[in-house]
Amino acid sequence: MLEIKNLKASINNKQILKGLNILIKPGELHAIMGPNGSGKSTLANVLSGKEGYEVSGELKYQGKDLIKIPIDERAQKGIFLAFQYPTEIPGVNTNNFLKTSLNKIRKARGEKELDTLSFIKMIKEKSNELGMDEKMLSRQLNVGFSGGEKKKNEILQMKILNPNLAILDETDSGLDIDALKTVANGVNSTRNKDKSFLVITHYQRLLNYIKPDYVHVLTDGRIIKSGSMELAEQLEKSGYKGIN
Amino acid sequence: MSKHNIDKNKEYKYGFTTDIESIKAPRGLSENTIKFISEIKKEPRWMLEWRLKAYNRLKVSKEPDWQKPKFPKIDYQNLYYYSAPKSSKDKPKSLDEVDPKLIETYNKLGIPLNEQKKLSGVAVDAVFDSVSVATTYKDELTKKGIIFCPISEAIQKHPDLVKKYLGSVIPISDHYFATLNSAVFTDGSFVYIPPNTKCPMELSTYFRINASETGQFERTLIIADKGSYVSYLEGCTAPMRDENQLHAANVELIALDDAEIKYSTVQNWYPGDENGKGGIYNFVTKRGACRGKNSKISWTQVETGSAITWKYPSCILQGDNSVGEFYSIAITNNHQKADTGTKMIHLGKNTKSKIISKGISAGNADNTYRGLVDIGRKALNSRNYTQCDSLLMGNRCGAHTIPYIKNKNSSSTIEHEATTSKINEEQLFYCNQRGLNQEEAVSLIVNGFCKEVLQQLPMEFAVEAQKLVGISLEGSVG
Numbered sequence: 001m002l003e004i005k006n007l008k009a010s011i012n013n014k015q016i017l018k019g020l021n022i023l024i025k026p027g028e029l030h031a032i033m034g035p036n037g038s039g040k041s042t043l044a045n046v047l048s049g050k051e052g053y054e055v056s057g058e059l060k061y062q063g064k065d066l067i068k069i070p071i072d073e074r075a076q077k078g079i080f081l082a083f084q085y086p087t088e089i090p091g092v093n094t095n096n097f098l099k100t101s102l103n104k105i106r107k108a109r110g111e112k113e114l115d116t117l118s119f120i121k122m123i124k125e126k127s128n129e130l131g132m133d134e135k136m137l138s139r140q141l142n143v144g145f146s147g148g149e150k151k152k153n154e155i156l157q158m159k160i161l162n163p164n165l166a167i168l169d170e171t172d173s174g175l176d177i178d179a180l181k182t183v184a185n186g187v188n189s190t191r192n193k194d195k196s197f198l199v200i201t202h203y204q205r206l207l208n209y210i211k212p213d214y215v216h217v218l219t220d221g222r223i224i225k226s227g228s229m230e231l232a233e234q235l236e237k238s239g240y241k242g243i244n
Numbered sequence: 245m246s247k248h249n250i251d252k253n254k255e256y257k258y259g260f261t262t263d264i265e266s267i268k269a270p271r272g273l274s275e276n277t278i279k280f281i282s283e284i285k286k287e288p289r290w291m292l293e294w295r296l297k298a299y300n301r302l303k304v305s306k307e308p309d310w311q312k313p314k315f316p317k318i319d320y321q322n323l324y325y326y327s328a329p330k331s332s333k334d335k336p337k338s339l340d341e342v343d344p345k346l347i348e349t350y351n352k353l354g355i356p357l358n359e360q361k362k363l364s365g366v367a368v369d370a371v372f373d374s375v376s377v378a379t380t381y382k383d384e385l386t387k388k389g390i391i392f393c394p395i396s397e398a399i400q401k402h403p404d405l406v407k408k409y410l411g412s413v414i415p416i417s418d419h420y421f422a423t424l425n426s427a428v429f430t431d432g433s434f435v436y437i438p439p440n441t442k443c444p445m446e447l448s449t450y451f452r453i454n455a456s457e458t459g460q461f462e463r464t465l466i467i468a469d470k471g472s473y474v475s476y477l478e479g480c481t482a483p484m485r486d487e488n489q490l491h492a493a494n495v496e497l498i499a500l501d502d503a504e505i506k507y508s509t510v511q512n513w514y515p516g517d518e519n520g521k522g523g524i525y526n527f528v529t530k531r532g533a534c535r536g537k538n539s540k541i542s543w544t545q546v547e548t549g550s551a552i553t554w555k556y557p558s559c560i561l562q563g564d565n566s567v568g569e570f571y572s573i574a575i576t577n578n579h580q581k582a583d584t585g586t587k588m589i590h591l592g593k594n595t596k597s598k599i600i601s602k603g604i605s606a607g608n609a610d611n612t613y614r615g616l617v618d619i620g621r622k623a624l625n626s627r628n629y630t631q632c633d634s635l636l637m638g639n640r641c642g643a644h645t646i647p648y649i650k651n652k653n654s655s656s657t658i659e660h661e662a663t664t665s666k667i668n669e670e671q672l673f674y675c676n677q678r679g680l681n682q683e684e685a686v687s688l689i690v691n692g693f694c695k696e697v698l699q700q701l702p703m704e705f706a707v708e709a710q711k712l713v714g715i716s717l718e719g720s721v722g
Contacts, residue, residue, distance in 0.1 A: 048677050071676035081677050087670040091692030100688070101678035108679065140692070157678070 001026050001165055001196040002047075005058035008221075009039075009046045016042040018221035019057070024165070027193040031207055032200045033232060034218035035240045040200045041084060043218070044169040047198070048081040049074045061165065076108030080163035082154040084170045089141040094153070095123065097141050098160060105161055126159045130186055148179040155186035162190075167198045172206035184209030204236040217243055259484030259514060262349045262454050269326035275299065278427055281326050285396045285430075288403060298416040298426035307420045312612045312644065313552045313581035315525060318490060324458040325428045329372060346372060350450065367392055369433045369449045371462060381445065391436040392447050395463050398434035405436055409467055413496040413533045413560070422529040425461045425494040432462035432493070437472040437503075446702050451480040453513070453524070459490040466496070468503035470536065475506040475702055480549070484514050486522045488551055493528045501536030501563065506544070508701055509557075510709055513549035515716075520579025520608075523551025530557035534566035534595075542569040543586065544700040546709045548716040551580060556614070558587035561595035561623070568597040571697040575690075575716045576609030576641070585615035585646075590623035590656070599630040602694045605641035606720035612644040619656045626656040634664040635693050637686075637720050687714030 002024040009017040016039045024030050034040050046053055049071035059066040066074065089097070103113040114122070127134045132152055142150055151171050158166050171183055187197065187210050199210060207215070207229065215231040216223045217240070225231060225243055235243060269280045278299055282292040307318075329343055350370055367381035369392065385392050391402060399406050416426040433449040453460045468474055480491075491513060497505050507530075516523025526549070532541035543557040553576075559568025570586035588597035603611040617628045634643035645662050667689060675685035691698065691710050701709055 050673055070681075071673070072679055072681045075677050075679040083674065083677075085670075087668065087674045089671050089674070089689060089692055091695035092688060097678070097688070100684075101680065104679035104684075161678070 001028075001062065002198070003058065003060040005060075007043075007046070007055070007057035007059060009042055009053045009055045011042070011053050016221055017046065020218075020221070020223055022198075022216060022223065024196045024198060026164075026196055027191075028213045029187075029191065029197040029199065029210065030214045030216065031210075031212035031232065032198065032216050032218050033202065033204075033235060035202075038218045039221045040218055041169055044081055044084075044167050044198075044200055047167055048079060072104075073108075076105050078164035080158055080161055080166045082151075082158055082166065082168045082171045084173070086142050086145075086150045086154055088143045088145075090143050092141045094137045094139055094141045095120075098123070098137070098157060101157070102160055122160065127156055129159070129189065130156055130182055132156060132182075147174045148176065151175060152179065152182055152186075155183050159186060159190055164194065165196045165198070166190075167200070169200050170202065171199075172201055172203065180206065181209060204232040207232050219243075256484060256514060258481035258512065262345060264343065264345050264454070265330040266327050267330050268324045268458070271324055272321040273323070273325060273428070277325050281428060281430060284326065284328075285399070287396075287399055290403075290407065291399050294411070294416070295427050298423050301417050302420070302423045302427055305417075305420050305423055311554055311583045312614075313554065313583055313610065315488070315552055318525075320424075323490065325461065326430055327454075327458045346370075349452065349454075367445050367447050369394060369447075371431050371433070371449060371451045372454060385443075385445075388441055388444065389438040390441065390443055391434065393434055395429075395432045395434040395465060398465070402434070402436070405467065406434070406465070409496065409498055410463075410465055411496075413498060413531045414494050414529055418529065421492045421527045422494055425463060425492050425529070428459075429461045429463035429494065432464040432495075433466075434464070435466040435474060435476065437468045437474045439469045440471040441469075442472065443474040446475050446477055446704065448477045448479070451478060453480075453489060453491065459492065462491075462493040464493070464495040466505055466507070467498045468500065468505045468539075470500045471502045473504045475508070477508040477510070477702060477705055479510045479705075480513050484517070484522065488516075488523060488525055490525045490527065491550075493530075495528070495530040495557075497530075497532035497541055499532065499534050499536060499539035499541050499566075502538045503536060504540040504542075505532065506542045507532070507557070508705065509543075509545040509547070510701075510705060510712065511545065511547045511549055511553070512712060515549045515578065515580050516551040518578045518607075520551070523580070524549065526550035526553045526555065528555040530555060531560065532558065532568070533560045534563050534568060534592075536566070537563040537592070538565045539563050540567040540569075542567075542571070542700070544571040544697065545573070545584075546697070546701070546712065547572070547574040547582060547584060548712050550582075553580075553582040553584050555584050556586050556616075558589070559597065560589045560591065561597065561626075562591045563595075564592040565594045566592055567595070570597075570599045570601070570615075571700045572601045572613075573604070573694045573697045573713070574602070574611055574613075575604045575713060576606070576611045577716055577720055578607040578609060580607075580609045582610070583612040583614055585613045587616040588618070588628060589616075590619040590626045590628070593622070593624045593626070595623055595626045597626075597628045599628070599632075600696050601630075601632045602697055603632070603634045603643055604637070604690055604693070604717070605634070605643050606637035606717055608640045610642040610644075612646060614646040614648075616648040616650075617658055617660075618648075618650045619652060619658065621652045624653055624655045626653075628656075628658045630658075630660045632660075632662040633693065634662075635690065636664065636666045637717070683714065683718055686717050686720065690714070690717060
């Protein structure tokens with residue numbers, strides 16, 4: 001699904017990622033853990049194609065080079081980023097935004113665009129699955145949403161857009177235990193043998209609910225250790241400094 | 245227009261020219277020109293005298309120069325003040341007699357005039373250069389006693405109404421461009437809604453400048469008699485030309501007791517090319533008088549075109565409890581300039597006004613909101629609420645807010661809020677990550693920014709206006 005080899009990225013002449021290697025196969029869920037400033041969000045940005053970074057190395061998605069492909073096309077090809085800080089867009093209705101986005105992506109996949117009625121049906125179903133109040137979706141996009149609502153809205157979008165590769169950038173931070181479970185349910189309910197996940201987090205907490213196949217420790221722009229769930233548990237006990 | 249230019253300006257899809265034979269007044273401004281116009285329109289004597297009075301006034305008045313966008317001096321003697329398709333010299337009695345070339349022109353603009361295809365629920369008066377070429381749904385409106393016709397026709401058929409109200413809101417001595425218009429105005433729409441009548445459909449005038457070196461001086465007069473209601477919309481386009489063309493219109497609205505007028509504009513005159521060459525000078529005087537008690541006038545404008553937009557649709561709130569509203573979106577891109585806003589003059593007691601202005605600048609453009617709220621000594625318990633938001637795209641454009649506020653009694657309140665923001669990288673990233681390209685993202689964000697104003701537009705036009713907002717800003721980011 002995703003092949004990252006010797007990935008380097010810098011912004012404003014400052015190198016953040018210093019040679020990263022990860023291989024994510026279809027159906028796998030990888031967790032990336034790391035201290036503040038280790039390059040976790042940069043990795044999420046670079047994978048989704050955010051402008052402003054100088055990127056070198058190899059980045060292959062479904063066997064094809066990704067580096068020169070713009071953000072919107074990556075999204076249309078099935079890469080989804082659940083944002084750490086979902087931005088507010090005043091005046092834009094959340095439902096309308098979602099529908100526009102979904103239909104862009106469906107069109108790119110060669111599927112028929114959804115009409116309003118089928119869309120509303122879909123929204124209802126998916127938001128119920130997440131235990132969300134669909135009334136929230138008639139509000140302006142992320143405007144006045146609580147931290148938890150914003151994160152849930154990201155997971156709802158993930159469920160609706162149905163990506164091949166979902167990157168979750170600290171989706172768990174700032175969530176209470178109920179919201180955390182909702183987010184985890186959202187992820188677990190979409191896991192299958194074709195879909196891959198890259199879950200970026202500070203804490204092991206989320207990984208109690210979402211069982212990763214692999215755990216990587218990112219420090220100073222490099223993966224310094226990879227392993228299984230046990231690695232996350234070890235981290236929780238001894239901190240990042242205890243890993244060498 | 246060279247092919248090269250057309251390619252560069254492909255965003256402006258109304259830039260074509262209709263090749264049609266026209267009759268023009270002699271070049272330049274003189275008593276003879278005015279007599280020519282008056283004669284060709286078969287006007288009564290009093291109308292000619294009114295025009296000449298304005299012309300004499302014009303000779304001693306000066307162009308204002310306090311506006312922010314400056315422009316090279318206009319050579320008024322080098323303009324044509326009247327241009328009309330030859331075929332309409334003997335006014336066509338029905339649509340079947342209208343030159344097919346004109347019908348085709350309006351079809352291209354998305355304004356079908358044929359009886360079979362006409363827009364449902366919208367009556368259209370189509371003004372081409374200096375004449376009205378067709379009005380749809382006339383019979384249906386006549387049954388209700390509603391008059392909707394070219395003003396040139398109203399001067400002949402309804403002289404009492406015209407005499408009573410023309411110039412009663414914008415006096416001929418008002419200011420240079422208003423006076424100029426009074427002297428040489430050619431066509432425009434006239435609307436009269438009888439007492440206690442709700443106009444059953446949207447009324448709409450579609451203005452098209454076609455001829456070169458010609459100014460368009462339209463005059464619109466709308467009277468809503470006691471207890472009546474009308475919603476009116478105007479749209480405007482012009483061919484792409486390298487020269488600047490002057491459009492100096494006067495629009496007067498009069499609302500009597502308990503009457504309401506909703507006036508919407510979607511202005512998409514040719515804005516000039518990306519280097520600022522050509523485009524329309526849109527110097528327009530629009531003013532409404534809430535003359536009766538409990539009357540209401542609401543202006544909504546979406547200004548996306550023109551090289552320079554310079555206008556302040558205003559309300560004079562004379563009647564007690566009358567309400568004035570102004571909702572505006574002004575978008576300037578490339579080298580476009582806008583100095584626009586409103587004046588709310590509170591004279592009656594318990595009068596209310598509301599101003600919502602959204603200015604968007606991109607490229608090298610400059611956008612000024614200028615507005616006056618004046619609450620008079622006798623306008624007790626009056627209120628105004630003003631909100632001015634500016635959105636900047638890129639770092640070469642400008643946004644300015646110049647509010648003038650006068651409150652002459654202590655029982656009234658005025659609120660003013662203003663914000664300036666830049667289009668946000670994070671918002672663009674978010675939209676892109678959800679599969680929208682740059683232009684779709686900009687259009688979505690800007691439409692969100694303008695939402696409060698867009699939702700004031702009649703349904704039929706809101707969708708078009710949303711698209712227009714997106715198109716006007718194409719290529720402005722990234």
